[in-house]
Amino acid sequence: MKIETRLTRLLGIDLPICQAGMSWASSNSALPLAVARAGGLGVLAAGPMYLDALEQAIDEIRAGTDRPFAVNLPLYNKRAEEMMDLLEMKRVPILVCSQGGPKKYIDRFKAIGTRCLHVVAGETHAVKAMEAGVDGLVVVGGEAGGHPPPTQVSTLVLVRAVSHATEGRIPLIASGGFADGRGLLAALSLGADGANFGTRFIATPEAGVSVGYKEAVLGARVADTVCVGQGLGMIRAIRNPFTDRMVDLENSGASLDDRRDVFAGATLKMAALDGDVEGGKLEAGQSTGLVGAIKPAHLVVEEIAEDYLRALAALPGRTFLNGRYSYDEGEKVNG
Ligand SMILES: Cc1cc2nc3c(=O)[nH]c(=O)nc-3n(C[C@H](O)[C@H](O)[C@H](O)COP(=O)(O)O)c2cc1C
Incomplete structure (x- = not known):
């Protein structure tokens, strides 16, 4: 094809x-x-x-x-x-x-x-x-x-x-x-x-990546990712205890250094290779909710x-008539 x-x-x-x-x-x-x-x-x-x-x-x-x-x-x-x-x-x-x-x-x-x-x-x-x-x-x-x-x-x-x-x-x-x-x-x-x-x-x-990572992608819905680490190389990842901790720090106005410690303490590798789906960075997009x-x-x-x-x-056929689009074939458009 x-x-x-x-x-x-x-x-x-x-x-x-x-x-x-x-x-x-x-x-x-x-x-x-x-x-x-x-x-x-x-x-x-x-x-x-x-x-x-x-x-x-x-x-x-x-x-x-x-x-x-x-x-x-x-x-x-x-x-x-x-x-x-x-x-x-x-x-x-x-x-x-x-x-x-x-x-x-x-x-x-x-x-x-x-x-x-x-x-x-x-x-x-x-x-x-x-x-x-x-x-x-x-x-x-x-x-x-x-x-x-x-x-x-x-x-x-x-x-x-x-x-x-x-x-x-x-x-x-x-x-x-x-x-x-x-x-x-x-x-x-x-x-x-x-x-x-x-x-x-x-x-x-x-x-x-680990089986646990793949299962997390299958299990997550479209609203189950979050962006964390603003100013630190922000990532979008599936929510887990690591992202919850980051969100708590961000919401409580923690210093950049404190946030950096937690952010740098978790890695994509931990989730991808070691299967640590709680402590690692489960990086994935919102489209995770479309993957079945x-x-x-x-x-x-x-x-x-x-x-x-x-x-x-399946897109509607379009005909341009009298300055307006007709969306169904044969549809008459007043004008
Ligand atoms: C697990 C993961 C690792 C990624 N690593 C890289 C990378 O090494 N280099 C890069 O340019 N983009 C990287 N990206 C971003 C992707 O290239 C791409 O922009 C993104 O996945 C597109 O969004 P989607 O996941 O909704 O399809 C990564 C994305 C994910 C989910």
Whole structure:
């Protein structure tokens, strides 16, 4: 199946369905490989990986498919420079950089033909990245798991604002709150050329997180996530004793240092690898409430594509008559 957009043409993929880079969940070859094989964009999250593991995962993906894939690199990472050297040496097809400006990498990667996507969370940053020469933008809104924008402006509003600000000049991937085909359709109608799916792909056998984490994603409803850690690298996570403690501190006006101690004392790794679903950071988006089952990643991709086509077909037909839209075929509009 193919659903063609500017993004699929830019990246050489069949479907505008992107598996969001997620530390631990996609820090191994299995998830990005399965998504790439299914025709979507698989993204290896380099953030928590050591160099040798990153190199091995890239080799495994290449051994499993000749389709394009991406590597996500948070630029604040203390190993970012070495990782960039490795990614250049491996000539990765697509780079998705977050948390920093594109000037550090753009020339060297464009020179070797790598498609450079940059993660942004506001219009100003988006225009700057576009002017620096990136090929496309990932626009992350407030619903997103992981690090939503500190402003928490919703994806619904932010994607349109970025689309206006960039005047449609480069492809956008909308990120935060999608999870199904109706989400993909919504993303395309907001002015994006593809959608990122993060939380939806945590509930796959391929995601590199604990069973307890996956069960928490299945069990949570749309209102069961909360943003904590404002000013400390805020995250959106499923409510648990750790987030309750943070919320108590925030509501009682605790000092930044006190909040930092608790915030830094819990990690994503604790939840993802050790299965500590009470004390760790269960990072997930509001779309966790739309995720109902653990399914192989290739089936998730197929279902999103099929659901998208059904949702598209179910849209009301529109005829423009006498200055007004008619929503039902044949409906007469007075005017
Ligand atoms: C567990 C988890 C880990 C994440 N890690 C990263 C990361 O390493 N780099 C990054 O750019 N974004 C990261 N994100 C954000 C995602 O790339 C994406 O923006 C988000 O998941 C989209 O929202 P959704 O979960 O509602 O689909 C992470 C998100 C989650 C849920």
